[in-house]
Each structure stands twice: as structure tokens, then as C-alpha cells.
Amino acid sequence: MRPPSGLRACLGRATPWLASAFMLAGNGVAAQTAASGSGTASASASAADAALEAQWVKTGLYLITGGGGNSLLRLSAVGSILVDGKQAGQHRALMSQVRRISRLSDLPIRVLVVTDHHAHHTADLAPFRAAGVAVLAQENARQRLPIAAETPASGSKVPGPVIGFERDYKLRIGGVAVDLFHFGSGHTDNDTVVLFPDLKVVAVGDLFTTGTPLPDVASGGSLAGWSSVLEQVLKLDFELVVPGNGPIVGRAELMSLKSRIDELIARSR
Numbered sequence: 001m002r003p004p005s006g007l008r009a010c011l012g013r014a015t016p017w018l019a020s021a022f023m024l025a026g027n028g029v030a031a032q033t034a035a036s037g038s039g040t041a042s043a044s045a046s047a048a049d050a051a052l053e054a055q056w057v058k059t060g061l062y063l064i065t066g067g068g069g070n071s072l073l074r075l076s077a078v079g080s081i082l083v084d085g086k087q088a089g090q091h092r093a094l095m096s097q098v099r100r101i102s103r104l105s106d107l108p109i110r111v112l113v114v115t116d117h118h119a120h121h122t123a124d125l126a127p128f129r130a131a132g133v134a135v136l137a138q139e140n141a142r143q144r145l146p147i148a149a150e151t152p153a154s155g156s157k158v159p160g161p162v163i164g165f166e167r168d169y170k171l172r173i174g175g176v177a178v179d180l181f182h183f184g185s186g187h188t189d190n191d192t193v194v195l196f197p198d199l200k201v202v203a204v205g206d207l208f209t210t211g212t213p214l215p216d217v218a219s220g221g222s223l224a225g226w227s228s229v230l231e232q233v234l235k236l237d238f239e240l241v242v243p244g245n246g247p248i249v250g251r252a253e254l255m256s257l258k259s260r261i262d263e264l265i266a267r268s269r
Contacts, residue, residue, distance in 0.1 A: 052090070054097045057240065057248065058199045060176070064097045066090075068120035069244050072203050073101055074196060076174030079110035082133075083194050083203045084244065088123040109133050110173055113180065115192045115205025115244060117144040117219070129159040136171070138182045139164035140220065141190035181236075186229035187213075189220025193233055200239040207233070208243035208254060213261050224265055230258040 052066040054073075064071040068087030071094060073080055080102060086094050098109065112128050114121045114137045122145055125135060129147075137145060142164035169180040179195040187206045194203040207229060215221030234254060241249045 052086075052093045052097050054101055057242070058201060061196060061199055061201060062101050063242060063248065064094065064101075067094060068123075070203075070242060070246075072194075072242055073098060074176060074178065075102060075105065075107075076110075076176040078174035079107045081111050081113065081171070081173060081176065081178055082109050083113045083242075084115055084121040084205065085112060085124040085128065087120045091124040091127045094124070111136055111171065113137070113171075113178075113192065113194055114141060114145075115194065115203065115207075116188045116190050117141040118188075118206070118216075119146075121205065121244070122146060129162070130157065131160070132157060133160040135160060135162045136169065136180070137162070137164060138190040138192045139166050140188075141192070144190070144219075181232070183229040183232040184225055185220050185222045186215065186226040187221050188216045191229065193229075193236075195236055195238065197237065200237060201242060202233065202236060202238040202240070203242040204233060204244070204254075206244040208241060208249065208257060210246060213257065213264070223261060223268075227258055227261045227265065230254060230261070234258070 052064055054062050054064045057063050057072075060075040062073045062075075064073060066086075067090035069084060071086060072083040074083075080098065082098070085091070099106075108131070109128070111134045112125070114125075114135065117137070117140075122141075125146060129135060135145070142162055145162065147162060165180065165182070167182050171178040171180065177197055179197060181193040181195065182191065183193065185191075191205060191207050193205075193207070196202070207226070213223065213226060215223050215226055234251070239250065241251070241254050243249065
């Protein structure tokens with residue numbers, strides 16, 4: 001399947017060998033939108049940098065904590081895939097960590113995947129798009145993203161495309177495979193589960209919590225749906241779970257959360 005039109009335009013601006021390295025398949029829909037401006041630098045860059053920390057997860061995969069939530073960086077032969085941005089004002093600090101991690105290759109971020117539309121994942125989209133980074137989100141999330149519908153000034157760089165998908169999406173970049181899934185309404189109606197099959201690591205965003213599970217009902221979330229979504233996640237082949245906030249956990253913790261949700265549902269009947 002040909003990549004969505006917005007992504008084809010983005011790849012067309014790349015060198016031929018780079019464009020051929022990008023293979024995306026699924027039911028994606030390109031959003032014909034454009035962003036204006038760039039992220040506001042933090043008032044205290046050094047303090048913001050210190051607030052973010054990076055840790056090795058598995059070969060080629062790094063967790064960047066702080067700044068409102070977790071971000072996950074996957075390196076590839078032609079650039080990086082980032083899962084979730086940060087809250088507003090954290091772009092400079094986040095990119096500082098990215099550069100430290102990828103200093104040997106010095107390759108740019110090619111795609112930003114967001115696990116839902118909430119601000120602690122998406123408030124810094126503008127500077128990514130201004131740099132030509134493609135944004136990938138579940139379609140319901142795409143419709144809620146903070147994207148300005150303005151045409152770039154003459155001679156300015158065309159922003160990276162924003163691509164929506166409905167149920168699943170397969171991303172292939174520089175020899176790296178990433179599988180995206182939307183299993184229905186859970187924490188929100190636009191949760192994306194990101195599986196790195198070769199590493200057996202899954203990023204679940206805010207579908208995991210150590211506190212009381214509170215669905216965002218205003219955004220289509222559902223406690224019963226959350227349990228069903230986790231049931232589908234648990235069918236995937238993984239060992240480690242990266243949540244939207246907090247430390248990495250395992251399959252047992254995800255199963256425990258499902259049990260707690262099921263208990264809450266039973267008590268409400």
C-alpha cells in the first residue's frame with residue numbers, strides 16, 4: 001500500500017535512498033494541516049535539561065523521563081522514531097536528551113507517534129513538525145491535536161505531515177519494525193499501543209497506571225472498555241511495558257491493573 005499523500009510529500013523531500021527506507025502500511029489518513037511557529041524555549045534551559053533523564057531499555061531503545069511524561073526513542077539506520085513528546089516548553093530539553101543518545105549517528109527524528117491526544121504527550125508538536133517530522137496518531141487523536149491550520153509563508157519549510165489511522169498501522173524505517181494498535185475506547189477513545197516486536201517491548205501510554213484507573217469520559221474513555229483493551233494488549237508478545245508515566249513494568253503488572261479494573265466494574269453493578 002502506498003504511504004498516505006502527506007507522508008509521500010515528506011519523503012519526496014528526502015534523498016531517494018532515504019525515501020525507499022520508509023515503508024508504512026495500514027489504514028492511515030493524512031491530515032492536510034500545517035503548523036506555524038516553533039516551540040518556545042524553556043525559561044531556564046539548563047534546569048529543564050536536568051529535569052529530563054534518559055535510560056537504556058534494550059539495544060537501540062531508550063526511555064526519556066520527565067517533562068510531563070515518558071518518551072521512548074527507537075534508533076534506526078536512517079533516523080529515530082519517538083513515541084510521545086512532552087508538555088509545552090520541554091522541546092529543547094527533550095531534543096538535548098535525543099542528541100546525547102544518538103550522538104554517534106547524529107541522525108534526526110523521522111516520526112513522532114503519540115499514544116493519545118493529551119497535552120503531556122502532544123503540546124510540543126509544533127517544533128517537531130516545523131523540522132519536517134511526520135506525526136502519527138489514532139484518527140480520533142489526530143482530530144484533537146493542537147495543530148494550526150495555516151499555510152506556511154513563501155519559502156519556508158513545509159511542516160511534517162500529520163497521519164491518522166483507525167485500528168492498526170505498520171511502520172518500517174531503516175530496518176526497524178514498529179506495530180501500532182488501537183483496540184477501542186479505554187483511557188480515551190484514541191489510545192495507541194506501540195509494539196517493538198523484535199525487542200518485545202510495548203508502550204501503552206496512559207493505559208497503565210499504578211493509581212486509580214480514571215478514564216477520560218469526556219474523550220470517549222470507558223472503564224469497561226479499558227479492561228477489554230488490556231485484554232487485547234495482553235495477547236501481544238512482549239516482556240516489558242512502558243507506561244505514559246513512571247517506571248517500566250512487566251506483564252504481571254499489566255495483568256494486575258486489569259484485575260483491579262474488573263473489580264471496580266463488578267462493584268459498580
